[in-house]
């Protein structure tokens with residue numbers, strides 16, 4: 001078994017949150033799809049409401065508080081990302097957008113990203129296509145073809161075999177394929193990493 005890491009970001013504000021519920025179902029489906037390919041998954045779930053104040057502080061100061069730094073590093077080092085937002089005013093929520101405004105510039109480049117949203121009406125499902133997808137494309141992520149939207153009626157009478165479940169499975173399959181075909185993510189290069197031999201440094205030798 002190989003091992004990969006998926007980060008699951010949920011921007012729901014409710015408690016309980018339908019956005020978190022959708023994120024959890026997507027994560028479980030992705031784990032199952034990857035297990036079917038012989039890949040073990042470390043899942044890291046994050047609720048952006050826990051980082052809301054830190055995100056604003058980062059925007060104002062340019063520096064992330066420690067807990068937010070850990071979250072940003074985890075995203076940069078992940079093999080794939082599941083990003084789920086509630087639809088607010090026909091677009092992503094402000095918290096969702098602000099969070100991805102402070103994600104490091106190259107952190108998502110080439111990374112498979114499954115996008116999903118919840119909303120009060122299915123009429124706003126295309127917010128995924130006119131708002132969420134372009135944002136991740138701008139960040140040079142590999143956004144999966146299937147985006148998952150859940151309206152209130154999708155949850156009603158969910159017996160595990162609904163149209164929503166089928167879409168979740170399809171999107172999770174696409175994510176698993178993209179994660180499996182890539183080498184494990186290494187994360188961003190550490191700008192302070194020691195790249196020369198320590199003995200050379202002590203001896204004052206020029207390693208170049």
Ligand SMILES: Cc1cc2nc3c(=O)[nH]c(=O)nc-3n(C[C@H](O)[C@H](O)[C@H](O)COP(=O)(O)O)c2cc1C
Pocket residue numbers: 011012013014015016017018019020086087088089090091118119120121122124
């Ligand atoms: C300020 C605000 C604006 C909203 N705007 C929309 C909207 O434009 N379209 C829509 O379908 N739902 C809209 N909703 C409903 C939420 O998207 C929906 O309730 C969502 O599933 C809540 O997610 P949560 O349970 O994770 O908090 C809005 C909700 C709030 C609070």
